[in-house]
Amino acid sequence: MSDAPVGFEHFFTSSYGIHHSRRVNGDGSVSYAASQDVEAILDHNKKLATENDGWNKTRDMRRVASIPIMLLMKWQAEEGWDAFDPHNADRLAKKLNDPDYAHLRTAPGRIGYTNGVMR
Template sequence: MERLLDHDPHTGVKTWFSSSSEDGGTWNLRYEQDTSPILDQNKKAQARGFDKRSEMWHAARIPTVVMLEWKHRHGVEAWNPNHKAGVRRLLDDPEYRYLRVQHFMLGKH
């Protein structure tokens, strides 16, 4: 049986807890987030384009559940300065193009 353990109203992330007496008493955490508002904003920003003359460009909006996926699947912590190359690599990956706000490559992986 699964129960709601936590809800962050700022990010919308819900943390669900479940346990089982089978398999030696395992337990699981599952994270859930409605990512559609963030991804919709990204699509709109991609359609608008950007000023290439600017010194700084907004690259991406990354939902919290995607950051958790990156940590679990790729060992990349989005906010860790030592993982900057991994974040660039993932943002340049076509699998994660929906996170991008603009159409430019970050390069230098």
């Protein structure tokens, strides 16, 4: 499959659209790679960002962002933090408020983090 990096063999695609590939190295060890086409996710985010304010009908929950799984994995591998860990909520809020990550947002406004709660 063409989604595999050079030298790797594609072996499955997950239900999230993540393409998993592997390579057997000369010493017998195995290397793995994963990739994901995120364009559809980002296009959907752009549509949602202008659709409404993100609040549900009862206004007790708000949609704010949609982050591709591969980006979450990249942050964990390269920056050493887990976006799902509540202890990292302040770091996640900072990322989502950064103009460099505006393409992840699905509703207008800033995300706040005070007293241990993301708002």
